[in-house]
Amino acid sequence: xxxxxxxxxxKKRWILVSGLMSFLLSIAMLYQMxxxxxxxxxxxxxxxxxxxxxxxxxxxxSAFAFSVPAxxxxxxxxxxxxxxxxxxxxxxxxxxxxxxxxIFWWTIWRCLQGxxxxxxxxxxxxxxxxxxxxxxxxxxxxxxxxxxSNLGFSIGPTMGGFLFQYGGFFAPFGxxxxxxxxxxxxxxxxxxxxxGGNTPKKKVTASSGSEAKGGSSNDIDEKEAPLLExxxxxxxxxxxxxxxxxVMTREVMLVLPAGIIIPALFGALDPVFARHYDHCLGNISPxxxxxxxxxxxxxxxxxxxxxxxxMEKFTARVVMMIGIFGFVCVSSLxxxxxxxxxxxxxxxxxxxxxGYAQWALQVFLGLALGSSSIFGWTPVLPVMMEKAAExxxxxxxxxxxxxxxxxxxxxxxxxxxxxxIGEALGPILGGMLIKKMEFGGTFVLMGLMFAVxxxxxxxxxxxxxxxxMSRTEMPSAPQLLRCVSSDLAGGHILAMKEGGATIHVEAV
Numbered sequence: 001x002x003x004x005x006x007x008x009x010x011k012k013r014w015i016l017v018s019g020l021m022s023f024l025l026s027i028a029m030l031y032q033m034x035x036x037x038x039x040x041x042x043x044x045x046x047x048x049x050x051x052x053x054x055x056x057x058x059x060x061x062s063a064f065a066f067s068v069p070a071x072x073x074x075x076x077x078x079x080x081x082x083x084x085x086x087x088x089x090x091x092x093x094x095x096x097x098x099x100x101x102x103i104f105w106w107t108i109w110r111c112l113q114g115x116x117x118x119x120x121x122x123x124x125x126x127x128x129x130x131x132x133x134x135x136x137x138x139x140x141x142x143x144x145x146x147x148x149s150n151l152g153f154s155i156g157p158t159m160g161g162f163l164f165q166y167g168g169f170f171a172p173f174g175x176x177x178x179x180x181x182x183x184x185x186x187x188x189x190x191x192x193x194x195x196g197g198n199t200p201k202k203k204v205t206a207s208s209g210s211e212a213k214g215g216s217s218n219d220i221d222e223k224e225a226p227l228l229e230x231x232x233x234x235x236x237x238x239x240x241x242x243x244x245x246x247v248m249t250r251e252v253m254l255v256l257p258a259g260i261i262i263p264a265l266f267g268a269l270d271p272v273f274a275r276h277y278d279h280c281l282g283n284i285s286p287x288x289x290x291x292x293x294x295x296x297x298x299x300x301x302x303x304x305x306x307x308x309x310x311m312e313k314f315t316a317r318v319v320m321m322i323g324i325f326g327f328v329c330v331s332s333l334x335x336x337x338x339x340x341x342x343x344x345x346x347x348x349x350x351x352x353x354x355g356y357a358q359w360a361l362q363v364f365l366g367l368a369l370g371s372s373s374i375f376g377w378t379p380v381l382p383v384m385m386e387k388a389a390e391x392x393x394x395x396x397x398x399x400x401x402x403x404x405x406x407x408x409x410x411x412x413x414x415x416x417x418x419x420x421i422g423e424a425l426g427p428i429l430g431g432m433l434i435k436k437m438e439f440g441g442t443f444v445l446m447g448l449m450f451a452v453x454x455x456x457x458x459x460x461x462x463x464x465x466x467x468x469m470s471r472t473e474m475p476s477a478p479q480l481l482r483c484v485s486s487d488l489a490g491g492h493i494l495a496m497k498e499g500g501a502t503i504h505v506e507a508v
Contacts, residue, residue, distance in 0.1 A: 011131075012131050012132070015127050015128070015131045016128075016131075016141065016144070018183070018186060018187050019083075019124040019127055019128060019145075020144055020145060020148045021148075021183065021186075022083060022087060022120060022124065022183050022187060023120070023121070023124050023145060023148050023149065023152070024148040024149075024151055024152045024155075025087075025152070025176075025179050025180060025183060026087075026090055026117055026120050026121075026152075026180070027148070027149050027152025027153065027156065028152040028153075028155045028156035028159070028176070029090065029094055029113075029156065029173075029176040029179075029180070030059065030113070030117065030152075030156070031152065031153055031156035031157055031160075031270065031293075032156040032157060032159060032160030032163075032172045032173075032176065033160055033164075033172065034156075034157045034160070034270050034271075034273060034274065034290070034293055035157050035160060035161035035164070035273075035274055035286045035287075035289040035290035035293060036160065036161060036164040036165075036169075036274070036286045036289075036290075037052065037055075037056075037271075038052045038271055038272075038274055038275065039274070039286075040164075040169060041055070041103070041106070044101055045101065045102055045103050045106075047103055049271070049272070049431055049434065049435070050431050050432075050435070051103055052271050052431075053271050053427035053428060053430065053431030054107070054427070054428065054431075055103065055106050055107055055110055056110075056267070056270050056271045056427040057267065057423070057424045057425070057426070057427040057428045058107050058110040058111055058114065058424075059110040059111070059113050059114040059117070059423070059424075060114060060263070060267060060419070060420040060421070060422070060423030060424040060426075061114065061420065061421070061424035062110065062111040062112075062113070062114025062115050062118075062420075063114040063115065063117050063118040063121075063416065063417075063420035063423075063424075064114075064118075064417050064420035064421040064424055065114075066114065066115040066118040066119075067118050067122070067413045067414075067416050067417035067420060068413055068417070070082075070115075070118040070119045070122050070413065070416075071122055071409045071410065071412065071413035073119065074119070074122055074123055074126055074409055074412075075241055075409050079122075079123040079124075079126040079127045079130070080123075080127065080187075082119050082122075082123040083119070083120060083123040083124065083127070083187050084183075084184045084185075084187045084188050085119060086116045086117070086118075086119030086120035086123060087116075087120060087180050087181075087183050087184045087187060088116075088180070088181070088184045089112060089115070089116035089119075090113060090116040090117060090120065090180045091176075091177045091178075091179075091180035091181045091184065092112070092177070093109045093110075093112035093113040093116060094109075094113065094173045094176045094177045094180065095173060095174065095177035096109045096112075097109040097110065097113070097173050098169060098170040098171075098172070098173025098174055098177075099170065099173075114420070118416060118420065121412075121416045122409070122412040122413055122416050124145070125381065125408065125411075125412035125415070125416070126408045126409055126412050128141050128142070128145070129385055129404045129405070129407075129408035129411075129412070130401075130404065130405055130408060133400050133401035133403075133404040133405075134400065136308065136312070138382055138385060138386070138404070139307075139308040139311060139379075139382040139386075140308045142308075142378065142381050142382045143304045143305055143306075143307045143308050143378055144304070144305070146304040146307070146374065146377065146378040147304035147305060150304060150370060150373070150374070153293075153294060153296075154294035154295070154296075155294065156294070157289075157290040157291075157293040157294045158287075158290045158291050158293075158294040159172065159175075159290070160172040160290055161285075161286040161287045161288075161289055161290025161291070161293075162286075162287045162290065163175060164286055165285065165286045165287045241405075241406055241407075241408075241409050241410060242388070242392070242406050242407050242409075242410045243410055246407075246410065247384075247388035247391075247407050247410045247411050247414065248414075249387050249388060249391050251383065251384075251387040252383075252384045252387050252388055252411075252414075254456075254457075254460060255316075255320065255379070255380050255383050255384060256380075256384070256414070256415075256418055257453055257456075258320060258324065258376055258377065258380050258453070259377075259380050259381075259384075259415055259418035259419050259422065260418045260419070260421060260422040260425075261422060261449060261450065261453060262327070262373065262376055262377050262422065263418075263419045263420075263422030263423040263426065264422040264423070264425050264426040264429070264430075264446075265327065265331060265426065265446055265450075266373075266423070266426065267422060267423040267424065267425065267426020267427050267430065268426035268427060268429065268430025268431075268442070268443075268446065269334075269426075269430075270426070270427060271427050271430075271431070272430065272431075272434060272439060273289075273293050274286075274289045274293075275439070276334070276338055276439050277289055277292055277362065279338050279339055279340060279353070279439065280337060280338060280339070280351075280353060280354075280358050280362055281353070281354050281358060281359060281362065282353055282354040292362065292363070292366065293366075295363065295366050295367070296366035296367050296368075296369045296370035303370075303371060303374045304374050304378055307319060307374060307375065307378045307379065308382075310375075311379055311382075316379040316382070316383045317457065319375050319378075319379050320375065320376055320379050320380075320457060321454065321457050321458065322375045322376075323371075323372050323373065323374065323375030323376025323377065324372075324376050324450055324453055324454045324457060325450075325454055326368060326371060326372030326375065326376065327369075327372045327376060327447070327450040328447050328450045328451045328454060329368070329447070330365055330368045330369050330372055330447075331443050331444070331446045331447035331450060332443070332444050332447030332448075333349075333361075333365055334365055334369075334443045335439065335440045335441065335442065335443030335444035335445075335446075335447065336348055336349050336440065336444060337349050337351065337358070337361055337362070337365070338438070338439045338440040338443075339353065339440075340438035340439050340440040340441075341438070341439075341440025341441065341444065342440070343438060343440075344437045344438040344440050344441030344442075345437075345440060345441050345444060348440060349361075380415065381411075381415050384411050384414070384415055385404065385407065385408065385411050388407040388410075388411050389403040389404045389406075389407050390403075392406050392407055430442060433445065
């Protein structure tokens with residue numbers, strides 16, 4: 001796994017920490033207004049449920065619309081330059097949102113937030129894919145990213161609710177803007193590899209089997225061997241990036257719907273969660289509402305770290321099926337626990353509003369929602385990245401690292417675009433359905449939607465890759481050289497054999 005090499009290399013360590021913290025901060029900002037905005041917008045601007053749903057949906061729809069331009073921007077300037085740009089505009093848009101008091105300006109600043117978030121999310125994914133090109137390492141890093149996402153879901157509504165309760169509407173957005181501006185500076189800093197010192201220059205010797213035993217050999221300086229640029233480097237290799245059509249393999253298209261319907265569920269819940277808790281628990285404060293919205297993510301932070309091991313043991317397909325089945329149950333029970341289900345579908349769980357059983361059920365469903373998200377959502381990006389890269393390795397004969405660099409912008413844009421369109425459709429369609437079917441009927445219907453996707457996962461044959469991609473046969477010595485791990489910077493010698501040739505790499 002990546003844990004040893006990651007923490008030994010200062011540059012990888014910084015990429016991981018800065019990327020995860022930037023991701024955490026942006027997620028917390030995006031969801032901090034869930035406990036209070038619907039009521040505040042109705043009181044100050046006369047916004048109804050449809051207008052509130054539209055304002056919530058504008059951000060992910062903007063992120064979806066900007067996903068392709070964001071990928072092109074990252075390809076042009078590099079992920080390390082793109083991330084602070086996105087963080088800066090997230091700070092500005094958050095500040096301006098907090099200073100606004102009309103539906104029009106809230107919509108404008110949510111659009112800017114969506115475009116900025118698209119840059120940040122795609123840049124983080126590309127940085128991680130390039131720095132951690134081993135598929136198992138990338139799955140582990142993705143689980144950390146999911147843990148930060150869930151922590152952001154917890155911190156955002158909880159802090160947002162209390163900041164609004166005690167500091168007013170501007171307080172949560174001002175605090176968020178300051179945090180993003182701080183990370184603009186931190187994300188621009190980049191230490192050297194190898195614990196903070198200069199990365200050792202590598203000397204590469206290619207020789208026959210007899211030469212390796214003491215005969216003559218030809219030394220190739222790394223500066224004279226462009227093929228070796230990726231060895232020991234965390235930088236983005238200069239490659240011709242794939243487009244979205246190129247990376248749409250069968251497995252990618254099978255898991256992609258999860259990247260849409262899971263965010264759609266959370267997008268639909270986002271603007272109405274507070275009202276659902278009022279229906280079930282009585283009139284509770286914004287701080288309590290924020291805590292209830294965020295509580296589900298706390299245990300899932302730890303659970304996310306176990307997902308890579310579960311994927312290796314049981315396959316990503318099985319892990320995803322567990323998560324999707326969980327969504328079937330949780331969404332249906334959320335709908336049936338709301339008293340409005342009696343009017344929309346003719347029956348609701350016989351629970352007293354504000355009673356102990358209702359409180360216990362809502363907390364349990366929150367925790368179950370977080371668990372389902374971990375199992376259903378965490379494998380999506382690693383599987384998409386691995387299967388697309390595996391296709392490039394097989395068809396072009398390049399190394400895993402080069403393949404990941406080729407597909408990472410397109411896969412990141414595809415994944416973030418799918419998530420964004422799901423988050424955008426959720427509030428819009430959810431708002432339309434809630435007007436006709438109330439909360440209860442809407443989320444029972446969503447449970448049926450997840451049941452259909454669960455049946456697809458069960459019925460469609462799919463065998464995810466279980467072999468490490470670095471085991472793919474490489475037909476030539478230069479291609480073998482591409483597979484040299486960055487862990488060789490410590491100074492020891494690696495010998496790889498193909499036929500009668502031995503390739504030596506050592507730090508000098």
